Amino acid sequence: MLSLLQRVFFYGLLISSLTAVGQPPSSVSALIQPFDNYRRHALQEKLFVHTDQAFYITGETMWFKVYYVDGTEHKPLDVSKVTYIELIDKDQKSVLQTKVPVSAGGGNGALFLPSSLRSGNYLMRAYTNWMKNSSPDFFFEKTLTIVNPFTPLGLPLLRETPDYDIQLFPEGGHLVQGLPGKVAFRIVDASGRGVPVRGWLLTAQNDTLARVSSHKFGIGNFTFTPSNTAGYRITLTDEKGHLVSRPLPTIEPQGYTMRLEESTASQVKITVNTNVEAASAVYLFAHTRNEIKAAELRPIQRETSFLIDKKTLGEGISHLTIFDANRKPVCERLYFKRPINPLTINLKSDLRQYASRTKVTLDASIQGANTQTKQAALSVSVYRLDSLAGSDSGSILSYLWMTSDLRGQIESPTYYLQPETPEVAQATDNLMLTHGWRRFRWDTILASAAPLQQPKQPFIPEHNGLLIQGTVTDPVSGTPVPNVITYLSTPGKPLRLYVSRSNAEGQVRFEMQDFYGAKNIIVQTNPQDSLLKLTVASPFSSSLSSTRLPDLSVRESQADQLLTRSVSMQVQGTYWGDQAIQYRYPQVDSSAFYGKPGESYLLDIYTRFPRMEEVLREYVLGVMPRKKQGHYRLYVPNAPYRTTFEEPSLVLMNGVPIFDMDKIIDFSPLKIKQIDVITNHYFIGPGVFPGVISFMSYKGDMAGFPISANALTLPYDGLQLQREFYSPRYETPKQIGSRLPDGRTLLYWNPELRTDAQGNVRTQFFTSDQPGTYVVDVNGLTTDGQAGSQRVLFEVKNTPK
Structure with a gap:
């Protein structure tokens, strides 16, 4: 990316070149300046997803690593924090969806493939919220084959005339x-x-x-x-x-x-x-x-x-x-x-042939003339090759340098990156002629000679975590309603509350932090706005892909291999299921969103009263119940000024705002474990509250507390929890002689293997009871944007136990 000084020097060279043909210097600058302004304002993101393989059967788990880079220099990027991943069938329906946390080091995750999936080719696509401002052609896409061995393949009839x-x-x-x-x-x-x-x-x-x-x-x-x-x-x-x-x-x-x-x-x-x-x-x-x-x-x-x-x-x-x-x-x-010196990944296993249940030692090192560092992030998959599973699960090198900047599907993109010959050069030029691509519209860039005013983008980067977006509308006219305070709560632990004010289009945005796993969310407004309609938008793109999925190429003649793989999958699920399903929970701040409260009361250390009003009057010094016009209100003292707030405080039940204090008074205090009180003004987003009273149950749930009928309650999936890949170890005679069958065809998956300062790394894993040819498939990216891929093969022979 050109610095300001380099850009000025570059302009000077361009202007000098115009002098020879007698043209005014402003002519070329009228193209350069708006384009450069566009480039500086329009961040280009690229994603590459390395899957453990490209062929699956239902009941298996798909493992994947997400590489996230800037679109110009291919350096690891740290802007968006969420990647959206979908699996789309031939009818353009999204059958599986997940949200994966990403950072400059990328991200990783897994998808279980349920038996409800039909046999066929599916499109995996990945994108960020920011990428939704552009055409879905800019999303990462990859074709995967999934076969359901428990249903007929449903192969298409052969045509007398080919469908070209x-x-x-x-x-x-x-x-x-x-x-x-x-x-x-x-x-x-x-x-x-x-x-x-x-x-x-x-x-x-x-x-x-x-x-x-x-x-x-x-x-x-x-x-x-x-x-x-x-x-x-x-x-x-x-x-x-x-x-x-x-x-x-x-x-x-x-x-x-x-x-x-x-x-x-x-x-x-x-x-x-x-x-x-x-x-x-x-x-x-x-x-x-x-x-x-x-x-x-x-x-x-x-x-x-x-x-x-x-x-x-x-x-x-x-x-x-x-x-x-x-x-x-x-x-x-x-x-x-063609890249002159792409990153080279050297792979070497300690042997070329292994017995079942033996250790494999794999050494990897990186070399690259243009890289300034020897440190790289690698993702490694080791799986069995057969007529079902091909050897190509995707190359980050060909994707970043070629596929991501071309339109449509590219057959065998790695072919074009091999050493140049006349045949390869001609094929490459033909590819350039047939796969046009442009990430912008010239008429937008050159609309005026004035500096380009960037249009407002409907989707913003998710800098700090998942964004939940919704709208506030009038239920009768359907028109958006601006300037409405809305609340989003996620009952449970940790205690979280988010506040947003609707903009001119009626849109609200809640920036979620530490939001992992499936939870229920509750969205509501203040009582005076309770008749307004609240909706929560799906974060996944509604734009359809232009990619044409090919017909399923699996044939009935491969039924025996499908049966073998299906049996192996079921054996693994039966004997190793508990060990295989392990999750790594992220380290998050477990304290409530308001931090350390001014007052906190653990009710079990006090004498229990049957009514909440008695508890508040006898023990909780910072809460003053008052009754006006037949209804209760709760106030807290404004401690810094030694006065009492004139307006009622914000009252929460496990993070959910409660506006009817009669329900609080009538609720059983025996279900409440703790009461926190903040005795000063509290600011959260656009909201300013005269103190906070927070009631918390023993389990962190609503404990049967009645939620307002005007609140919108719905299940919502947060960021995916990290699942650990399980691989048994055979290091002792007892482990080697175990009667538990090991039917793994995916021997090893590691999305976070990192080289040391010298560019070297070693990893180890064990073979299974499944003989055959196995491929070690590695993708990698250095911190300065050099990408590389490599594959090596080894054999596994069955040995008697």
Whole structure:
């Protein structure tokens, strides 16, 4: 990210380059300044989720690690504190949801896969509250396969005619009559895999203009110059002779085209053509993940070209945009610069082959020429390979450098990051042509020459924990009601109360701290506002994903392997279930939200009275019950001023505000363990209260206290509790000879393995009774943003006990 001094120097270089073509320096700065202003205000977040594997059966637990980084430099980020994770079925319904706490070190969690899930492919997606301001295309997405072995697979019927999806992409975005252009095409089957094809480019009269063929993963390209604006189509045939045909995108009578080519080993050439008579100049603007890399203005009549030194472009995907003389974007193209020295993770197991129930020692070390630190956070999964479970559970390297900045699903993204060859280079360029991406709208950035005024975002970052959001509306008209004080309580321990005032849109926000696990929440207003309608919004995104889930590829011939895995899962649940379900509770402040009270009374040390009024009058010095117009009110002294508050105090029952003091007086004091009293003004959020009286039951629940009918009570899931991965140890003869069967196919999962200052780490685990080939799958990220992935294999052979 450029510093202010670097940015000023960069502007100077750009302005100097304009002098050669005689253009005013303000021309290019009119693009640079608003874009730079946008970049500084629009934080880009990225998430990557490493799952322990990509294939599951119901009854198993899915383990995952969340990596959270900034979208530009890929350094660990510490802004949002909550990640939302969903599992979405083919009908776009969210079947599982959870909220995971994250920090600069990431986060981790687990999802149990219930037997209610149907067999099929599911989409896992992850996002923060801030990311909901953008398109769901920016969320992390990953396809997972889940099979329910207790129900028929329900596989789709085979089609006589394949269901192919064909898309055509002109380079730069447009085909223009009379201008040379390149068109990329992509053809995939119902499972999302590329289909090898060959074919022809035809005119309306069926004249062949060019022969075409796919190169890799069903992607190819061809070039031609359209002589008219209609009638062109492409016809393709697969290896079985099935024919498909599609018309070319609209051919415009006037416009601009762009063509990118490798000019030399160190330069990229961008050629711009136009048939617009009034065209006088064009801009080239290049940025890598929102960091400005080049900006240049050149005159144009029919054609002009730009040369960019590859060294000026950042590693990964760069956007090259062409603007006309009025600074209107007319063409855009992606270019991929392969990372020169990505992080290398070296893995080595002490043996290549192991017996059952033996120790495996795994050593890992990191190397990276560009990293300034040897310390990295690693996530490690060790699972059995078979025809059901593939070896690819996701690579953080390919995701951060490629997939996260491209639109749509990428088949085998790791292929493009291997050492460059002519074949890999061509496949990579085809990918850039077919997967356009942009995290903003140019018309928003360039709407005015004045400094960009950022629009108000409806979703804010969750800096301090989970946000619960709701609305206050008029129940008759449905219009939002502003300036209403609302209270949210979570009966239980620790004692918590949250207060919010509705804004102009009737919205209220409660910033929850230490809110873990499933709890009941109670939301209410003051008595004078009790007729207003309160609703609590779901924190999960309602936007639908544009990703097309492939059909289930599991076949009936794999039934034996499914049965074996299902039996192993049931064995584990039967014999190891208690040990496998272990949770780590976070360390939180167990004191009440108001801290140490001025007065505190443990009622068990006093003589018990049958009525609450007697308890308050006899023992609780800081509470004064009074009766006005037939109803009780409770007051506390304003201790700092040695007076009594004129207004009733805030009264709580296990953190829930109570406004009817008659219910307090009538409630049995035998159910109350403690009474705390604050004898001064108490401030919480927008609320100011003349003292606080807090009643607490023995179990921290409402103990049968009647809750107001106007209060909104509903169950709400807080942040996920951390579940411990359980792996048995076989270190003694007794443990090795145990008759308890060990059917684990997932031997080891560790989401928080960290290297030392020298970049090394060692971990150990034990094999199970399941023979086969096992893969060690590792993803990692250093503190300065270098990502890497690695896999190694080993064998497990059964040995007689």
